Amino acid sequence: MLSPLEESLLSIMMVIIMFGMGASLTFKDFKLSMRHPQAIGVGFSSQYLLMPFIAFALARLLNLTVEQTVGLVLMGCMPGGTTSNIFAYFSRSLLSLSIMMTICSTLAGFILVPLWMEFYTQGIDDAFRIPPDQIARLLFVLLIPTLLGMWLRRKNANIGAVIELMGGVLGAVVIVFLVVTWAPRNWRLLMETSWQVYAAVILLGLVGFLFGYLFSRILKLNPQKARTVSLETGIQNGPLAALIVIMTFSGETQQLILLIPVMYSLFIVLNSTWVTVLYRKWTKQEELARDQAKVEPS
């Protein structure tokens, strides 16, 4: 994992990135995302109904060990993180909706994470809970810079646009940084890990993207919203899961469980990147198509 210095550096960068993301938003964007509360509802259910179940099913199918099962189900129960917002931005999905969903799922995770863990991993351990200060921390990293960015953009469109661009560039840098620093440091771990664990952490993200998308489409969300929900569903808050594991377990058990969030975090960045490229292309195609289309008979 990362050293404490790198971690705090990363947090600061996250704050700057969200500042930039905020600068790309207006209050109207949030009002628009709230105009279809069902989108948030759909995202919420795909995150807290689909994902824990997918994780549990994958663990069973792949015959994971008890520790790995706990790790994977915990991963499945996690709320979304700021990473999902960055990818939502890059894929030209609805950033405002993504942020709303991250906020809602994080708040709800306070209650739902322990509940689901209890349900899916009965008797394994009873002490899973999200530390409250973590929620406060996430809200701080997410909300304050976002609001500040929005306010600044309103004050001066030029400054807003420059900050947005800087946030975007920094976002890309952080993603590359995560991948580049992680792999060489943990190559031994990568060598030792069984194929089942690889399959589990890769599939959790991918199946999450796919089901999140299909589920939203079945419930009649438009493609752009479905893509937003899809990213939000597949991308879980990996660092938060790692933190919970560290605070809840100790010794060898801790290391065995920790493997899952750590592996997940690496592969979700890789998978999200190419899914984002794909989604971005779709968004652009739709924009052009709408440009051409005729007015729906009203």
Add this chain to the structure above:
Amino acid sequence: MSNDHLYDSAPWTQFYDTAQNAIKGSAQAQEHRFPSIPAMLVAAANNFGPNTAFTTCMPNGMNGQLTYQQADELSDAFAIYLRETLSLKKGTRVAVQMPNCLALPVAIFGILKAGCVLVNVNPLYTRREMEHQFNDAGAQALVIMDMFADKLEDILHNTPIKHVVITSVSQWFSPVVRSVLNAVLTYWNKAIPKHSLNATLLSHAIQTGKTIQAEQGIDVASYWQDLTREDTALLQYTGGTTGVSKGAELIHGNLLSNLEQVDSVVGSHIETGKECVLTALPIYHIFAFTVNLLAFYNKGAHNVLVPSPRPIQNCQRAFDNYPISWISGVNTLFNALLNEEWFTVYPPKSMKVAMAGGTALHKSVADRWRSVVGSPIAEGYGLTESSPVICFNPIGHERANSIGIPAPSTEVRIVDEQGVTVPLGEPGEIIARGPQIMKGYWNNSEETAKALKDGWLYTGDIGTMSEDGHFHIVDRKKDMILVSGFNVYPNEVEDSIARLPQVQESAVIGVPDEQTGEAVHAYVVLREQGLTAQDIIQHCKTELASYKAPKKVVFWDELPKTPVGKVLRKEVRATVLSNQAAAKQQ
């Protein structure tokens, strides 16, 4: 038998208000007694000096602004550069090729103030089209956007252009924003090609002009003071839809008259010095040139320039950040806006009037605009050759599917093949006469003789007049299809096809046919699958006389269009005919 009296009685004048009646009686209002366009520009700058004149708004909200005073000073300096440094003379043609940006009005105003003739060039032109236009106009200097420098480099040696001035879309943005924007355009969008043109930067040209002005105390007014309404102001190229492109020669008086006519229509809805107009249409197009650039400058409006309105999302920040009260557009632009959630949920509250032109405004689009935005959308009609406005719908009294009534001091008739006026309600070619009609085509007396007869402009549009003097467009004359001696108007067939919900758009053309002379063919773009050619033919047969229904329907992925979104039937036809010829040879 002539029906001149029908048209000469001008039944439409009953709908004129005071402003329009005043012009009809040729009592020119004080604010329109300008001898030339520069005189108007200078008067506006004097009236509205510190107000913001232009803002360029990029898709991400980045922007740069010029006040009336700045636009005036910069264009003065540019005029001095043209006259003193480049030694251009009165009447020399100077071309401008760029999308909407701050440099565009400065270059245009500077050229006109130098007494030169402006040549507007479509930035999307290919090398071949650019070469033709520069040669035809005999342009000696060119102001071009860096984005197109590579095209110019390849053809420059084949043109009479001696001086190239280059600029960028971020011209006069604040330095930090400018460098960020240039970096993005160069490295991310790869929109700015490398070139080795021997060109002067616009900012440098203007600095040179300022220095000369300070040293020699030049009064720029001396360049334009002796210009009259009879002097040529603009060569506006047209004919993308009728064959080889030719330059409509518009004199200062044409444009100033049209300005006054436009003003008589919109003036009573304008608060001088307080309006904010969105210019998403390209200014190299005559509609935006006369209406957005000139008419609203004269009214002290704040002009928000969008360099590229496609995709339409590019306009979102402009609506977010500025209190847009006027917008000009074509059917496709309004349609695109109405397909965006951010627009329909939060329509601009400040919007007063939308002005539509270029192509027919569809009734469905107009209706939806009124219900979503809650303000009028008025369709006008005109041609490049008429500066452009010939007809307009009085604001607040728009009629669906009508181009409205003739502008004040404009005569309009409908004539048959022999040029004889037709009876009421019968279709024929629309012809128009008035102070806004061009002098002729530049160096092209043959085409001029075809288009202008006794001062009447033959528009090539087939239309009808209703009893109370409202006009309706039926179709373009050259697109008319002759099936066994019956006239078929493609618009009518396309409208019928468009009523099928699965259809996005279509182009209907006439193709030579052994039995019927010409046969109706439809080229259709579907928005969703599940429609066969037979379905479309059947549908048309239920709505139209059977000879009008297409004999053949072909599905295409897209149709060729002009930059403003008009479907190019001519190109569809050319493609189809060349395919047929190729098939026959095999």
